[in-house]
Amino acid sequence: MTTQGRVTIADVAARAGVSVATVSKVINSRYGVAEATALVVREVIDDLGYESSLVARSLRSHRTNVLGILVAEFEPFSAELLKGASSAVAGTGYELLAYSAGGRADGNAGWERRSLSRLSGTLIDGAILVTPTVVDVQQGVTVVAVDPHTGPSHLPTIDSDNLAGAVRATEYLLALGHRRIGFLGGRTDLESARLRDEGFRQAMAAAGVAVDPGLVRVGGYRRETAEPVARELLAGPGRPSAVFAANDISAIATIDAARELNLSVPADLSVIGFDNVPESALTTPPLTTIAQPIQEMGAQALRVLVEALTGGEVPAHVRLPTALVERASCAPPARPA
Template sequence: MVGKLTIQDIARLAGVSKATVSRVLNAKPDVDPATRERILQIMQEQGFVPNVAASSLAGGRSRLIGVVIPPLTWPLITEILRGVSEVVEQSSYELLLYSVAHDLGDYEKNKGTVIDRILASHLASGLLAVYPGSSIPHLTKLYDQGFPVVIIDDRETPTHVPWVSADNQTGAAAATRYLLQLGHRRIAFIQGPLEYEVSLKRYQGFCEALKEAGLTPDPELVQQGNFMAKSGLPGAKQFFTMEKRPTAIFAGNDQMAYDVLEDAEAHGVRIPGDISLIGFDDIPSSAYTRPALTSVRQPFYEMGRRATELLLSQLDAPRPVPTSYYPAILPLAMQNTSANYLQLPTELIVRASCTSPR
């Protein structure tokens, strides 16, 4: 046959009704085994690929979950997706993965465009958004209109949308207490972007632990970075060239800690012999730096699992929803719950980059 085949074409070739073909596609048990085998054989011979969107609309909702993620090159994404996929594999749903390009300052704009494209395709029954940033108001409006949404994020203040994050403040306080227990009193901090909630929480945890020890945070020992590669270099240089250097540096994330390691070599500073170093995130490469980096581990795998479980709980709890925002796109079911904000614990992973001060 010429052109793209439809369910109607398969029904005509098999000598059955369109409804029978549809029941075979949806694995319904009420089809004669011989008829089922004939239909499946014709599909294989003709290279027939079902139209998922059409099938989902006919059935009222699809069995697909949309997942919007930052670029796959981000080191934390792999563990989050591992948690997501393990939960989805045990359900009746499949994943639609959308990775948003990080290009020329268009990242935030692209995320909103991708979300709209997912909805307009009629494919996804729910949406898991990983670090969506400025798209959160858009996602909140979707959730308020009845579309199942779960957010994994630590950069914006949580809204009433189901939300999963890590306890950044407690994790930063634990890391600082560890340095204090080793005997450090002059501890420097490289902060992330001030507009991010996560940066403020980690700095608050740092200050909290210092104050518990009777120490006043020293503004001269706080430098600004942006969590990206090379952004920790100016702060590292400032600390290494001080007349009275700090005995330890707490970098706001592992990437900036790597910058400290790089600049330490350039300035002839030994880590941990001269200055101890600790990071945050515990991305996989941190176990293989020289020296291996002590870091606060975020539970990325568990975040992916718990977020997916939250989304599935919305999809499996039916209630009527309005359709004024995206008419004919919203699913027919969603859970009506109060805010679900899951803040998961972090873990301090001690390696070779920290020791007692000389």
């Protein structure tokens, strides 16, 4: 038997004193092996820790019983989605493989096609694509999209009510008395970011408050892109009294930029975010935000994917509600507008 590396089917056969063909029959529950012999083979398999490779399994049965969740990179939003999908996979008979494009997807349309071509057919039976840049993927594998760039598509789609959430965030700041409200937008290629921008503008218009173009910036959903833009927004002479950041990471970056400029949150500046990732409750002060049920989005995507693979009824689009989470980063303006 080998003493290094992966345990092979030949190792199992040698230890059990049977042929490789016999071990294969036991593994695949085929007829032709005496029960006493099968028992010995199973004991050896357990003792050696043998597990057939996904590739070998797929070549035999054309199935791996593995589902993929494909993301551009692992960050707070995708990590929460993964938690939800992981909880929902229990009891389905499937395993879950998380795969990242390693950040190469940023601004690189079509990353999901390349990722699916690597994984489908040999490693996964179906996939959840998180914020895919394209939704016309044809890789011979069942796919569900979460928060796609172009909105609902021919693929089953899971998202949250981004428009209503952005309206609620803006109305909250307006109700506190803010009128000079800055907006730190998200990635311009994402449909969810466009809807959050639209919701901000709708709420401002409904309140009869003009949007000051000088108070609108694109933060890009990343700390490294949001923080310098937030600093620029807050350093000007006509700075806003409040900022609605289109995701929590940008909102946290805004709080950090305010601190660098000796502005107190919320005494000098109110900040509200969007997502309710775990980090939002750990800021100083804790961040008021719009919660989208990220883990439930991941769980729903997993359930829809399993339904699609098992011939069940699959919804074309699942939209989950958002909700305001009040913490301590917002207050009435120091000087009423």
